[in-house]
Every structure is written in structure tokens, then in C-alpha cells.
Amino acid sequence: xxxxxxxxxxxxxxxxxxxxxxxxxxxxxxxxxxxxxxxxxxxxxxxxxxxxxxxxxxxxxxxxxxxxxxxxxxxxxxxxxxxxxxxxxxxxxxxxxxxxxxxxxxxxxxxxxxxxxxxxxxxxxxxxxxxxxxxxxxxxxxxxxxxxxxxxxxxxxxxxxxxxxxxxxxxxxxxxxxxxxxxxxxxxxxxxxxxxxxxxxxxxxxxxxxxxxxxxxxxxxxxxxxxxxxxxxxxxxxxxxxxxxxxxxxxxxxxxxxxxxxxxxxxxxxxxxxxx
Amino acid sequence: xxxxxxxxxxxxxxxxxxxxxxxxxxxxxxxxxxxxxxxxxxxxxxxxxxxxxxxxxxxxxxxxxxxxxxxxxxxxxxxxxxxxxxxxxxxxxxxxxxxxxxxxxxxxxxxxxxxxxxxxxxxxxxxxxxxxxxxxxxxxxxxxxxxxxxxxxxxxxxxxxxxxxxxxxxxxxxxxxxxxxxxxxxxxxxxxxxxxxxxxxxxxxxxxxxxxxxxxx
Numbered sequence: 400x401x402x403x404x405x406x407x408x409x410x411x412x413x414x415x416x417x418x419x420x421x422x423x424x425x426x427x428x429x430x431x432x433x434x435x436x437x438x439x440x441x442x443x444x445x446x447x448x449x450x451x452x453x454x455x456x457x458x459x460x461x462x463x464x465x466x467x468x469x470x471x472x473x474x475x476x477x478x479x480x481x482x483x484x485x486x487x488x489x490x491x492x493x494x495x496x497x498x499x500x501x502x503x504x505x506x507x508x509x510x511x512x513x514x515x516x517x518x519x520x521x522x523x524x525x526x527x528x529x530x531x532x533x534x535x536x537x538x539x540x541x542x543x544x545x546x547x548x549x550x551x552x553x554x555x556x557x558x559x560x561x562x563x564x565x566x567x568x569x570x571x572x573x574x575x576x577x578x579x580x581x582x583x584x585x586x587x588x589x590x591x592x593x594x595x596x597x598x599x600x601x602x603x604x605x606x607x608x609x610x611x612x613x614x615x616x617x618x619x620x621x622x623x624x625x626x627x628x629x630x631x632x633x634x635x636x637x638x639x640x641x642x643x644x645x646x647x648x649x650x651x652x653x654x655x656x657x658x659x660x661x662x663x664x665x666x667x668x669x670x671x672x673x674x675x
Numbered sequence: 676x677x678x679x680x681x682x683x684x685x686x687x688x689x690x691x692x693x694x695x696x697x698x699x700x701x702x703x704x705x706x707x708x709x710x711x712x713x714x715x716x717x718x719x720x721x722x723x724x725x726x727x728x729x730x731x732x733x734x735x736x737x738x739x740x741x742x743x744x745x746x747x748x749x750x751x752x753x754x755x756x757x758x759x760x761x762x763x764x765x766x767x768x769x770x771x772x773x774x775x776x777x778x779x780x781x782x783x784x785x786x787x788x789x790x791x792x793x794x795x796x797x798x799x800x801x802x803x804x805x806x807x808x809x810x811x812x813x814x815x816x817x818x819x820x821x822x823x824x825x826x827x828x829x830x831x832x833x834x835x836x837x838x839x840x841x842x843x844x845x846x847x848x849x850x851x852x853x854x855x856x857x858x859x860x861x862x863x864x865x866x867x868x869x870x871x872x873x874x875x876x877x878x879x880x881x882x883x884x885x886x887x888x889x890x891x892x
Contacts, residue, residue: 410891449754450747451892467751473742477689486685489678490752534748 400425401447401542401573406456408442416442418597420456424542424573429564430602431588432577439597440577441470441546447575448544462541462573464491470546472531476519480506480530483519488537498537505533509559525551536563543567545576549583558627558635561587565634565645586633586647608648609633613666614658615641621662629654641666679753679762683737687766690740696732700725700774701781708782715788716862719798720853722778727805727812727846728835729774734767734813735831743818756892760819760885764810764877771806778802797859800866805846807873808838811880819888845869 401424408417417439424430424447434440445451446458448467476483481502488498506515509529513522519530528551535543548560564574564587578584584591585605593600626635626642631650636643642663646654648670655665687693703725708718741749750756779798783790812834814820821827838844849869852862 445747445892448747448751450750452889463754465751465754467748469744469747471744473744475742476686476745478685482685486678486682487748487752490682490749492678531748534752537752 400460401458401462402460403443403447403458404456406443406446406453406458408439408446408451408454415597417446417453417599420594420597420599422592422599424575426541426571426573427568429568429574429587429589430576431584431591431605432575432594432599433579433581433584433591434577434594435579438594440594443594443599444544444546444575444577447542464538464540464542466535466537466540466543468528468531468535468543468545468548470550472527474520474522474524474527479514479516479518480511480522480533481515483530484533484537487534491538493537501537502533505536506530509533509556525553525556528552529556532560532563536567539570539572540567541572543572543574545574547577547579549578549580555627558632562627562634562636566636609645609671610648610651611667611669611671612644612646612651612654612658613641613669614644614663615666616662617664618662624657624661629657645671676758676762679749679758680765682749683741683759683762683766684769686740687737687770690736692736692740693733693770696729696736697770697774697777699732700729701777703729704778704781705785708785712782712786714857715782715790715794716797716853716856716859718782719778719794719801719859720850722782723798723801723805724839724846724850726771726774726778726802727809727839730767730771730806730809731813731816731831731835733770733774734763734810735817735827737763737767737770738813738817738819756889757885760881760888764814764881767810767813768806771803771810775799775802775806791859793859793863797853797863797866800863800870801846801849801853804849804866804870804873807870807877808846809835811873811877812838814877814880814884817884819884819891845872 403420403422406417406420407415409415420443432440432443446453448465449461484502485498488501489495509532511526511529513526519527549557552560568574588605590602591605592602626632626644631647633645658665704722707721712718750759753759779795812831816827816831839846841847849866852865856862
């Protein structure tokens with residue numbers, strides 16, 4: 400379990416960026432860190448992944464496989480998306496073949512536009528962000544740390560990202576992310592920490608009502624309405640032939656109507672307990 | 676480790692920042708090994724001196740190629756900044772070995788001359804000594820240690836000049852002996868004895884670079 404104990408950080412002799420921060424992230428938790436610009440969010444994430452070291456205090460219990468998606472992915476790399484991911488997969492101990500396969504799978508899932516084989520520097524901001532996300536997922540991470548991952552991503556990728564976060568947590572990985580939009584943090588996090596002026600506040604459980612809807616296709620005629628794009632959908636995952644859609648309570652009735660209209664059958668509707 | 680070295684090598688090759696120092700070296704070697712350039716040990720001494728400056732430049736180029744944010748991602752993937760730095764040193768050393776080959780072979784190609792059995796080993800040792808010192812200077816003058824490139828350039832020039840011109844420094848001692856002999860066999864023991872000094876300097880520079888870069892992050 401990742402634990403940040405009494406960590407303070409400053410660069411050189413400058414001001415304290417973080418002061419006495421305590422935070423534990425248990426496996427399966429999805430923790431959101433919210434705060435204004437310059438509040439120390441990014442610094443805290445860098446400490447968590449081990450790129451930066453605390454001035455005081457310590458960070459312990461970091462899992463073996465850590466995925467880190469920085470806030471901006473600099474577009475000066477001349478390698479292609481596939482070559483870059485292949486290298487990072489091999490650095491993480493994959494064989495070249497497995498890395499290439501995984502890279503292609505992730506880029507297809509994230510729907511990278513602009514060519515898997517074109518240089519990273521030619522990609523748009525959102526597409527570069529998809530490559531940054533893919534490199535963190537080459538090996539399923541025990542700790543996934545995302546710095547403002549939604550910025551620059553298109554609407555389709557928003558849904559995929561939410562699903563990836565949910566999947567990582569379901570597989571026992573811990574997820575920590577930052578974002579400044581309430582709607583995003585509320586929908587995805589099991590716990591929200593507010594950070595202000597280098598100090599972190601105790602966790603708040605997101606106030607939200609999420610309903611999990613299990614759907615199945617009675618026959619193969621049922622159409623796919625594009626679940627991720629529907630209003631209020633947090634994640635849509637297929638598991639053993641059933642489709643599980645997590646949706647905001649306010650939009651669940653509309654979703655059920657869409658499902659019935661497209662020939663799907665509703666197996667169950669379960670309110671999700673708010674995590675504490 | 677192999678994967679890290681391959682990645683560092685690939686980014687270096689793609690960015691083409693290695694070209695300028697390599698071309699500078701070829702030009703320098705071309706001038707130093709023309710006709711009437713005297714006995715081979717003296718030519719090799721001069722080439723080794725040029726390789727020190729070029730190895731410094733190459734090392735700085737290898738490190739500058741990777742943006743700090745990319746480097747952070749690589750450090751997380753490799754699970755240690757030490758391994759990433761080691762890959763940088765390995766790639767710089769490979770490039771310095773390339774310079775060594777150029778520095779040894781080009782004089783023979785440009786103006787054929789008699790070669791004694793000790794010429795090549797003595798020349799190779801001089802190049803390796805200068806290559807390791809060059810990488811050492813490049814490491815401590817890289818972005819990992821200096822934020823301001825102007826200061827880094829000034830310090831790199833000062834250190835390279837000090838390493839080459841200070842009386843009593845390993846390269847300076849070796850060069851003087853090589854320039855004043857026509858039989859490389861005479862300088863072979865000295866060249867062999869001085870190489871550990873170069874490797875030690877490289878190790879110290881790597882430790883300094885690691886400590887400073889980790890404290891800074």
C-alpha cells in the first residue's frame with residue numbers, strides 16, 4: 400500500500416511546495432487530488448511515482464509496476480508511437496513481440512489518430528496524450544498516476560479513460576489522478592482530497608449516485624448505441640457476455656430507454672454504494 | 676538494461692544531434708593526419724585531444740535529446756534514475772568508441788605510413804583516456820547538473836582546456852611523451868597506467884551527476 404508520510408517538499412532554498420502531507424492509497428482505490436494551479440498537485444504525483452524525492456518525510460510501499468502519465472507529453476520525440484511504446488515495453492521487461500502487440504492493442508483502444516507509425520512530434524496534443532496514457536498501461540500497473548489526464552482528450556477517449564481507470568482499480572491497482580473539474584472527479588474517484596497551499600485536506604467521499612446497469616443481447620441484432628457517448632455514462636465494460644454500464648442516477652432512466660429501443664435486454668439495475 | 680540502452684541510442688540517432696560533434700571530429704582528424712604530419716604517435720595524441728572535446732559535446736547531446744518529462748517517464752518505467760543515467764553513459768561510451776576507431780584509422784587511410792605494432796594500442800589507450808574524461812566533463816556539464824546552458828558551455832570549455840593543457844594532467848603528460856617519440860612502445864606503459872585515472876574521473880562524474888540531479892528533482 401502506497402503511503403506518503405509527513406512529506407514536505409521544496410526545490411533548492413525556495414518556498415515549501417508541500418507541507419506535512421500524509422496520504423495512503425490502498426489497492427483498488429481511485430483517489431482524486433484537486434486544487435488550483437500551483438497548489439502542489441503535480442509535485443505530489445511526482446513524489447508518489449518516485450521521480451522526485453521528498454525534502455522531509457518519506458514515501459513507501461510503492462508497487463513494482465508504476466504507470467505515470469505526466470501533465471504534458473512533450474512533442475519533440477522523433478520516434479513513432481509504436482516504436483516509442485515498443486521501447487518502453489522492453490524497458491519494463493516485455494519481449495519485443497509482446498510489447499508491439501500490446502502497443503497496437505492500446506493505441507487501437509484509445510483510437511489514436513494521425514498514424515501509429517508517424518513521429519510523435521507530428522501528433523496533436525490529444526493524440527500525444529493518448530500515447531502518454533498507453534505507455535503507462537503497457538504492463539498493468541499496481542499504481543497508476545495521472546496528472547490532468549482528461550485535458551486535451553476528445554469525448555470518445557474520455558469514456559475509454561474512465562473505463563481504464565475503473566478496470567485498473569478492479570484489477571487491484573491503485574489509481575491517483577488530478578483534475579480541476581468537479582464533475583470529472585466526482586464521477587471517477589472513490590475519494591477526493593483537496594490540496595491548497597501545499598497542505599492536503601482529509602478525504603471526502605464524492606457525493607454521487609451511480610447505478611450499475613447489466614445488459615445483455617438476446618439476439619445478435621441488438622445494435623450498439625455507443626454507450627460511452629450517452630449522457631451520464633461513467634464506464635461501459637463487457638464482462639462474460641454481459642455489458643455493465645455505470646451511469647449517473649440522473650441519466651439512468653434515459654439509458655434504459657435507449658437500451659430497450661436498440662433491442663437490448665436489461666438483466667439488473669443496482670445502485671452503487673458510495674465508497675467511504 | 677539492454678532495452679534502456681537501445682532506447683537511448685534510438686532517441687540519440689533520431690535526433691541527429693550527434694552529427695555536429697562527429698563531423699567536427701572528422702574534420703579535426705582530417706587536418707591533423709594530413710601529409711607531413713610527422714610520426715604516428717604524435718598524430719594519435721592530437722586526435723585523442725580532439726576526441727576529448729567531441730566526447731564532451733556528444734555526451735551533452737545524448738542527455739539533452741531527452742526532454743525532462745520524457746526522462747521522468749523513462750525513470751518510472753526503468754524504476755531507477757541510476758539505470759537511466761547508466762544507459763546514457765553506455766551510449767556516450769559507444770559513440771566515444773566510434774570516435775576512437777575514426778581517430779585510429781583515418782590517419783592511415785588519408786596518408787599511408789609505416790605502422791609499428793605498438794602504435795595502434797598506444798593510440799587506442801590515448802583515445803580511451805580522453806574519451807572517458809570527455810564523457811566525465813559532459814556529464815557534469817549536462818542539463819542534469821546545469822540548468823543554464825550558457826554556464827554549462829563555459830564550464831565545459833574550461834574543464835576541457837584544463838584537462839588538456841594543465842601540465843601534469845594525465846592527457847597532457849601522455850601527449851608530451853607521444854609527441855616526442857617515434858616509437859610508441861615507449862609510451863605504452865604510461866598510457867596503460869593513466870587509463871584508470873580517466874575511468875575513475877568518469878565514475879566520480881557519474882556519481883556527482885546522479886547526486887545533483889536527484890537532489891534537484
